Amino acid sequence: QGEKKLLIVEGLSASYGPVKALRGVTMSVDRSKITAVLGANGAGKTTLLRTLSGLVKAIDGSASIDGLHFENKNPEDIARMGISHVPEGRGVVQEMTVDENLRLGAIWKKDFDIKSKLNWVYELFPPLLPRSAKAAFTLSGGERQMLAVGRALMSEPKALLLDEPSLGLAPLVTAGIMSLLRKLCDDQGLAVLLVEQNARSALSVADEAVVLSLGEVVVSDKASAIKEDAALRHHYLGF
Ligand code: ATP
Numbered sequence: 683q684g685e686k687k688l689l690i691v692e693g694l695s696a697s698y699g700p701v702k703a704l705r706g707v708t709m710s711v712d713r714s715k716i717t718a719v720l721g722a723n724g725a726g727k728t729t730l731l732r733t734l735s736g737l738v739k740a741i742d743g744s745a746s747i748d749g750l751h752f753e754n755k756n757p758e759d760i761a762r763m764g765i766s767h768v769p770e771g772r773g774v775v776q777e778m779t780v781d782e783n784l785r786l787g788a789i790w791k792k793d794f795d796i797k798s799k800l801n802w803v804y805e806l807f808p809p810l811l812p813r814s815a816k817a818a819f820t821l822s823g824g825e826r827q828m829l830a831v832g833r834a835l836m837s838e839p840k841a842l843l844l845d846e847p848s849l850g851l852a853p854l855v856t857a858g859i860m861s862l863l864r865k866l867c868d869d870q871g872l873a874v875l876l877v878e879q880n881a882r883s884a885l886s887v888a889d890e891a892v893v894l895s896l897g898e899v900v901v902s903d904k905a906s907a908i909k910e911d912a913a914l915r916h917h918y919l920g921f
Pocket of ligand 1: 703721725726
C-alpha cells in the first residue's frame with residue numbers, strides 16, 4: 683500500500699494573516715489515480731494546492747513525495763521534486779507564444795531533451811501545433827487550458843495539481859483534457875490532484891475524493907462512495 687502512495691500530507695496548516703485557511707489537513711494521493719478535492723467556496727481547496735506547490739508557506743504539518751519531505755521548500759525546488767501546478771485562471775503568459783510558454787515549463791531542467799518533450803506535448807494537444815508561434819492571448823479558452831496543462835507536463839511531473847480546469851470551458855473540452863490525463867495516469871503513473879467547484883462532474887472522473895470544509899478534511903474516500911452518500915453530498919457538495 684505504501685508503494686501506491688505518492689503524496690502524503692499530514693496535519694498541514696496554512697494561514698493568510700489571521701485567516702486560518704488550512705487546519706491540519708491529512709490526506710494522500712496515489713500514483714496513477716485522479717484525486718478530487720471538493721468543498722464549498724472558501725473551503726481551502728486552492729490554498730491546499732498553493733501550499734503543496736510552495737506558493738503559500740505551511741505553518742504546521744508535513745508533506746512528502748516519494749518519501750521526500752517538501753513542506754517549506756520553495757516552489758522551484760518543489761517543481762524539481764516532481765510537482766507541477768496549473769493554477770486557477772491557468773497562469774499562461776499571455777504575451778508569449780505557445781512555444782515559449784511550453785518551454786517555460788521546463789526552463790530549469792538541465793540535461794533535458796526539450797525538443798522531444800515539446801513534440802510530445804504537441805502530440806498530446808494537436809490543436810496547439812499550428813498555433814505554436816501565436817501569442818497565448820489569441821487562443822480559445824480550451825486551447826489556453828491545453829497550453830497550461832501542456833506546460834505543466836513539460837517538466838515530467840510525478841504529480842499534477844489542477845485548479846478548476848473546467849472553469850469557463852465547454853464540458854466536451856474539459857472531458858477531452860480529463861481523458862488525456864487519465865491516459866497519462868494509466869500509462870505513466872501520473873498522479874492528479876484535481877480541485878473542482880463542480881463536485882458532480884469531478885466525482886464522475888475522479889478515483890478518490892477529499893472533501894474540505896473550513897480548512898478541514900471532512901471525509902476522504904473513493905469517489906464512488908462519496909457520490910452515493912446523499913447526506914454528505916447535500917451538506918457539503920450542494921447537489
Ligand atoms: P474558492 O473556490 O472560492 O477559491 P477555495 O476552497 O479554493 O475556494 P481558498 O481560496 O483556499 O478556498 O480560501 C480559503 C480561505 O482563505 C477563505 O476563507 C478565503 O477567504 C481565505 N483566503 C484565500 N486567499 C486569501 C488571501 N490571499 N488573503 C487572505 N485570505 C485568503
